[in-house]
Amino acid sequence: MKGVGSPELSPDGRWVAYTVTTRVEATNGETSEVWLTSTTEQWAVIAVQGPNARKVIEPLVSGIDLSSSAMPHMSMREGRICGVPTRLFRVSFTGELGYEINVPADYGRAVWEAVYAAGSASGIVPYGTEAMHVLRAEKGYIIVGQDTDGTATPDDVGLGWTIGKTKTDFIGRRSLALPAMTAPSRKQLVGLLTVNSDIVLEEGAQLVADPRQPVPMSSVGHVTSSYWSPALQRSIALGMVKAGRRRVGETLHVPMPNKTIAVNVVPSQLYDPAGVRLNG
Amino acid sequence: MVEILAKRQGPLDHLAGARGAAVELSVAPPRAKFALRCRADAVAATGRAFGIVLPHEACRATVMEDGAALWLGPDEWLLFAAEGDADATAGQLATALGGTHHSLVDVSHRSCGFTVHGELAATVINHGCPLDLSHASFAVGMCTRTVFDKAEIILWRVDKHTYHVEIERSYAPYVWNMLVEAREEFA
Numbered sequence: 001m002k003g004v005g006s007p008e009l010s011p012d013g014r015w016v017a018y019t020v021t022t023r024v025e026a027t028n029g030e031t032s033e034v035w036l037t038s039t040t041e042q043w044a045v046i047a048v049q050g051p052n053a054r055k056v057i058e059p060l061v062s063g064i065d066l067s068s069s070a071m072p073h074m075s076m077r078e079g080r081i082c083g084v085p086t087r088l089f090r091v092s093f094t095g096e097l098g099y100e101i102n103v104p105a106d107y108g109r110a111v112w113e114a115v116y117a118a119g120s121a122s123g124i125v126p127y128g129t130e131a132m133h134v135l136r137a138e139k140g141y142i143i144v145g146q147d148t149d150g151t152a153t154p155d156d157v158g159l160g161w162t163i164g165k166t167k168t169d170f171i172g173r174r175s176l177a178l179p180a181m182t183a184p185s186r187k188q189l190v191g192l193l194t195v196n197s198d199i200v201l202e203e204g205a206q207l208v209a210d211p212r213q214p215v216p217m218s219s220v221g222h223v224t225s226s227y228w229s230p231a232l233q234r235s236i237a238l239g240m241v242k243a244g245r246r247r248v249g250e251t252l253h254v255p256m257p258n259k260t261i262a263v264n265v266v267p268s269q270l271y272d273p274a275g276v277r278l279n280g
Numbered sequence: 281m282v283e284i285l286a287k288r289q290g291p292l293d294h295l296a297g298a299r300g301a302a303v304e305l306s307v308a309p310p311r312a313k314f315a316l317r318c319r320a321d322a323v324a325a326t327g328r329a330f331g332i333v334l335p336h337e338a339c340r341a342t343v344m345e346d347g348a349a350l351w352l353g354p355d356e357w358l359l360f361a362a363e364g365d366a367d368a369t370a371g372q373l374a375t376a377l378g379g380t381h382h383s384l385v386d387v388s389h390r391s392c393g394f395t396v397h398g399e400l401a402a403t404v405i406n407h408g409c410p411l412d413l414s415h416a417s418f419a420v421g422m423c424t425r426t427v428f429d430k431a432e433i434i435l436w437r438v439d440k441h442t443y444h445v446e447i448e449r450s451y452a453p454y455v456w457n458m459l460v461e462a463r464e465e466f467a
Contacts, residue, residue: 035317035355035383041448042390083284103286104389105449106310110286 043087044108048115049098049135051280052122057081057099060114064088073279082107082114093132095139095272097280134227137238139278140191140268147189147224147238153181156240157189158268187221188244191266192252197234199261201226201254207241211253211260220252229270236270237263290392291452302466303404305459308393308444311346312366314359314373318382329376330359330369341423341436350423350436358434358446363388391434392452396459397442400466405443407462408455409435413443428455 048057054066063079064071071077076089084107092098103111116124133143142148142157153176154160163176175181194201207221221241229236241247247265254261272278292307316334318326327333332344335351342349346362361369366388373384396405402413408429411418418424423436423444431454434446447455 033381037315037317037383037385037387039385039387039390041450042387082286084286106288106290106389107286109289114286 042105043102044105046101046108046112046115047098048101049092049094050096051277052119053097053099056119056122056124057101057115060118061088068279082111084111092278093141094135095141096277134229137225137227137236138229138231138271140189140238140270142189142238143225147240152240156186185242187240187242189268190239190241190244190248191268191270192223192237192239192263193266194235195251195262195264200228200235201237201261201263205254205256207239207252207254207263209252211255217255223254231271238268241265291449292392292394292456303396303398303400303463305456306395306397308395310363311388311393312361312363312369313388313391314370315385315387316357316359316382317355318377318380319355322377322380322382325376326373329372339422339424341421350434352425352434389449391446391448393444393446394456395438395442395444399441401441401443404459404462404466405435408458411435429458431455
């Protein structure tokens with residue numbers, strides 16, 4: 001295939017994440033025939049997250065060197081766990097050292113139980129989406145659709161680095177180059193820390209620069225995620241703020257019905273910004 | 281060969297009470313399953329490697345011992361092999377297909393299979409499937425991708441009164457329970 005993305009293939013060529021079913025015309029006019037096969041139901045996935053994640057799964061894994069040098073954050077290896085073939089991802093939506101164990105689905109329950117038993121000495125617990133939401137917000141990991149809407153660009157949320165600068169073309173490249181998409185006044189993702197650390201902001205609350213201005217006030221942004229952070233022992237929030245990255249260090253205000261809450265604009269990674277835990 | 285210490289658990293394993301009714305539902309044992317997409321130039325060699333001729337005629341299945349090849353489209357087959365032969369079968373198929381334009385994907389755990397057996401099997405299946413299952417339209421040995429109520433299934437007439445249903449795992453208990461419900465009428 002030329003000019004189109006390749007499916008994800010394992011070294012032995014057996015496992016294909018997705019192939020595409022249509023006739024693809026590349027930019028050079030050549031066509032390719034590719035097929036799409038959904039493997040969503042083939043795999044069960046178990047996320048094991050936390051400083052003890054490696055220690056817990058290591059005795060169950062064979063054929064994979066789990067050391068951080070051999071298998072760093074954002075890498076994938078194939079081997080076995082509990083004797084079962086696995087695609088092991090080192091990924092994290094929590095900010096902690098973590099793995100996502102993919103196994104053929106009929107083995108999911110047994111592998112879950114083996115991991116749970118192996119982690120009992122480390123105090124392993126199942127966690128749900130609410131816990132995950134707090135963990136990811138502490139790290140400034142966005143939820144697309146909660147922290148963003150259809151108007152946010154990768155650069156708005158600090159992900160401009162994901163765009164291939166050297167590519168001559170891709171779908172959406174022209175849109176990203178429009179003046180409105182590069183205006184310095186666009187809303188950008190930032191962290192918001194209330195001056196009074198006990199106050200948890202309302203998600204959706206508006207932010208203003210001057211709380212004494214007459215109503216209707218001029219909004220400079222809004223709160224997209226807000227939680228009490230057990231790790232930081234204070235309230236935390238993420239927001240989309242006009243020219244937000246330039247406002248880091250400024251104080252903004254959240255007008256509420258009976259009070260106004262002062263917040264400091266900070267970088268969006270609120271916990272372990274250097275990634276020491278993530279890369280441990 | 282590493283010993284497999286984890287036990288397989290299928291999506292229908294916890295459902296009971298399937299036997300002893302007018303129409304019998306039986307969970308099929310696990311099998312190696314492959315989704316194959318390829319062009320005509322690869323069909324003959326693939327069939328030789330697999331040990332089963334890939335059916336050329338629409339909606340037909342060919343069977344040999346533990347294996348089967350189900351025609352699902354002009355360039356699409358679902359292949360069944362014995363569970364323990366998955367790696368060997370994959371290797372043989374990949375070798376036979378080498379050099380041709382194809383997609384071969386192990387989908388052994390993506391779906392599960394069960395049989396619906398009894399003189400009223402077609403009637404019960406028609407509770408959720410609009411296909412004409414008369415012998416004239418859906419003879420023994422025919423198979424097709426179709427629907428059962430809200431779910432997509434692959435339906436394969438194994439013999440006169442036995443149908444194999446292949447269903448993606450997250451929908452399996454739903455389709456199974458709908459069939460249990462449908463057969464109640466004839467108990």
